[in-house]
Amino acid sequence: MTVKLSNVSKRYGKDFSLKNVSLAFETGKIYGLLGPNGSGKSTTLKLIAGLVYPNGGKVEVDNEEVTRKICRKVAYLTELDMFYPSFTVGEMVEFYVSQFADFDPKKAEQLLQEMKLDPGKKIKQLSKGNRGRLKLVLALSRKSQVLLLDEPFSGLDPMVRDSIVKSLLSYINFDEQTVIIATHEIDEIEPLLDEAIVIFYGDIIGQKNVETLREEEGLSVLEWFKSTAAQMEGKK
Amino acid sequence: MTKDFQASKPIYIQIADQLSSQIVRGEISAGEKLPSVREMAIQSGVNPNTIQRTYSEMERMGIVETKRGQGTFVTENEQVLKALKLRLQTDIIGVFVQNMKELGFSQEEMIEGIQQYCRREQA
Known part of the structure; x- marks a missing residue:
């Protein structure tokens, strides 16, 4: 297992964001971490990226307990805008080259071209869609073992979404990478996924192989998600 | 896409x-x-x-x-391709027959309906 969470709990103040969660992710697969807003998806990714630490339990990447240094092995695309507005696209790429030993500038150049991003343009001149594309270029240009994407589609139009799906499929290295995508836009990414994990207010309430779910239960991920979530709402 | x-x-x-x-x-x-x-x-x-x-x-x-x-x-392999074509035909007929049954048509009415439709198509 490339990524492993064992009995992990995370609290912010008194509120539990994750309660005693155990999960394992293997190389070569794309996982969808699905749940409503505030269910603990982002927290899970941040724990794997070493940006927050658990109050209980253990988070491991490649058999190493996660610390801030895990960013050598983990690429993380945040849902937030994290760029310096006065940087140009090219300067942003150079910054990434300076920060990450596994960053491949050639791949970045190729991706920028495919996404039609001008390296000379300032970040503040980019549209939201192009900032979304740039974030993906930077995340995909790293040869990291783990790729974490937090809401990569949020607020982007269908054209941008399609180009993001295409570049994910073109540039993920399935022999070496583990990809985890957190999103509540389930329909969008279902065909991309191997496994779907439903997280609901801090609990993992299900994990299914997407095709097995269809084969054995005749359900799409979205239908399964809705029925499982409805059951949980009923219990609350 | x-x-x-x-x-x-x-x-x-x-x-x-x-x-x-x-x-x-x-x-x-x-x-x-x-x-x-x-x-x-x-x-x-x-x-x-x-x-x-x-x-x-x-x-x-x-x-x-x-x-x-x-x-x-x-x-x-032509045999395999022919069999595939026949399988698709069977699938489509299966769906058609099921739909017709749900509408309450008998076998004879279905066949009669298809023949009429084809005659009109030809004309």
């Missing part, structure tokens, strides 16, 4: 069905090379593991053959 898939059926089977009907319609010829797993994944916007399953399933059915180091090719 990401295509829409039916909810109740595995995606790998839906893609195999699409490819099968393209083969029967002659849009993909006997002996033709199919796109690589990765290319096909990008074209249809699905996980490459799914496409791998599509190709394995079609290989198991004899519709395609994988040649080591060269890729996946549509079979040139």
Whole structure:
């Protein structure tokens, strides 16, 4: 297992964001971490990226307990805008080259071209869609073992979404990478996924192989998600 | 481009069905090379593991053959292709008959209906 969470709990103040969660992710697969807003998806990714630490339990990447240094092995695309507005696209790429030993500038150049991003343009001149594309270029240009994407589609139009799906499929290295995508836009990414994990207010309430779910239960991920979530709402 | 898939059926089977009907319609010829797993994944916007399953399933059915180091090719075996065509016909008829039954038509009425329709088409 490339990524492993064992009995992990995370609290912010008194509120539990994750309660005693155990999960394992293997190389070569794309996982969808699905749940409503505030269910603990982002927290899970941040724990794997070493940006927050658990109050209980253990988070491991490649058999190493996660610390801030895990960013050598983990690429993380945040849902937030994290760029310096006065940087140009090219300067942003150079910054990434300076920060990450596994960053491949050639791949970045190729991706920028495919996404039609001008390296000379300032970040503040980019549209939201192009900032979304740039974030993906930077995340995909790293040869990291783990790729974490937090809401990569949020607020982007269908054209941008399609180009993001295409570049994910073109540039993920399935022999070496583990990809985890957190999103509540389930329909969008279902065909991309191997496994779907439903997280609901801090609990993992299900994990299914997407095709097995269809084969054995005749359900799409979205239908399964809705029925499982409805059951949980009923219990609350 | 990401295509829409039916909810109740595995995606790998839906893609195999699409490819099968393209083969029967002659849009993909006997002996033709199919796109690589990765290319096909990008074209249809699905996980490459799914496409791998599509190709394995079609290989198991004899519709395609994988040649080591060269890729996946549509079979040139005419019997297999003929059987595939007949299978698609049976599938379509199956759906039709089911729909007609639900509307309350008898077998005779169905056949009569088809014959009338075909006569009108010809005219």
